[in-house]
Amino acid sequence: DPVESLKVRAPVVTIMGHVDHGKTSLLDALRGTDVVAGESGGITQHIGAYQVTTKGGDIITFLDTPGHEAFSEMRARGANVTDIVILVVAADDGLMPQTIEAINHTKAAGVPMIVAINKCDKPEANPQKVRERLLEHEIVVEDMGGDVQDVQVSALKKTGLDELIEKILLQAEVMELTANPDRAAEGNVIEAQLDKGRGAVATVLVRKGTLKVGDTFVIGAESGKVRALVNDKGQQVKSAGPSVPVEVLGLSGVPMAGDQMTVVENEARAREVAAYRQEQ
Ligand code: GTP
Numbered sequence: 001d002p003v004e005s006l007k008v009r010a011p012v013v014t015i016m017g018h019v020d021h022g023k024t025s026l027l028d029a030l031r032g033t034d035v036v037a038g039e040s041g042g043i044t045q046h047i048g049a050y051q052v053t054t055k056g057g058d059i060i061t062f063l064d065t066p067g068h069e070a071f072s073e074m075r076a077r078g079a080n081v082t083d084i085v086i087l088v089v090a091a092d093d094g095l096m097p098q099t100i101e102a103i104n105h106t107k108a109a110g111v112p113m114i115v116a117i118n119k120c121d122k123p124e125a126n127p128q129k130v131r132e133r134l135l136e137h138e139i140v141v142e143d144m145g146g147d148v149q150d151v152q153v154s155a156l157k158k159t160g161l162d163e164l165i166e167k168i169l170l171q172a173e174v175m176e177l178t179a180n181p182d183r184a185a186e187g188n189v190i191e192a193q194l195d196k197g198r199g200a201v202a203t204v205l206v207r208k209g210t211l212k213v214g215d216t217f218v219i220g221a222e223s224g225k226v227r228a229l230v231n232d233k234g235q236q237v238k239s240a241g242p243s244v245p246v247e248v249l250g251l252s253g254v255p256m257a258g259d260q261m262t263v264v265e266n267e268a269r270a271r272e273v274a275a276y277r278q279e280q
């Protein structure tokens, strides 16, 4: 579309790594740096994705660590929603089987990686050994003459977080991430469940366009009309633009992670698209 007007969008970041290396702790710590959530008390709200507004006013979208299987499953279904992967490696434990698995998934997805060497507060931490071991998997960090950014952090002591955020923003800038907010929305399901009282609810990451209350849509082979949108702070909103994660209410059934959401002009068209997708 020649008249599409592209605007800068927030990077979408996934954290991966070996079990117990601190993925959840790091996400929580990063979330704690949000200058907006701190004020609204929205910090305890939990959906599968959330946005952090940095001190400089930049926004980063984090996907709650979906597990490697879910990551590759979503990728297999064409939902390459992640722009950047943060590989968490515990500096005491070093490279472990799931670290290597995460490296392979990231390479296969063709997504740039930032290495967060975690637990650097521990006396037995050996970040240099991590960098050396990464070489064996063709991950060459800047210190070793390569171009993969790495940062020493402690999710526990909350050190290195600003530097990690800086590196994410730097990487995002290089990637020139854009989308057109002024069109019918398209997005992907991050997670979905049947909620007591609210019915089928899906957390959708909007990829392009702007999703609005009242929009008619197809998700996977289900159709519906947006009854309400709830943001990651638990607040009802009227719309959600590119890179914004939002809970969508008004679904006819529970879709699967990775399913594509497409806004269409009317219900007749929604039924047509849903029927077509059911045949696939
Ligand atoms: P799974 O989701 O089970 O794979 O684990 P995870 O990678 O999310 O790790 P999690 O955040 O649950 O942390 C595992 C353990 O490591 C917890 O006991 C944390 O308190 C501890 N931990 C996480 N980050 C740090 C850190 O920076 N320093 C220290 N000393 N401990 C940490």
Ligand code: NA
Pocket: 019, 020
């Ligand atoms: Na754990």
Ligand code: MG
Pocket: 023, 024, 025, 065
């Ligand atoms: Mg965890």
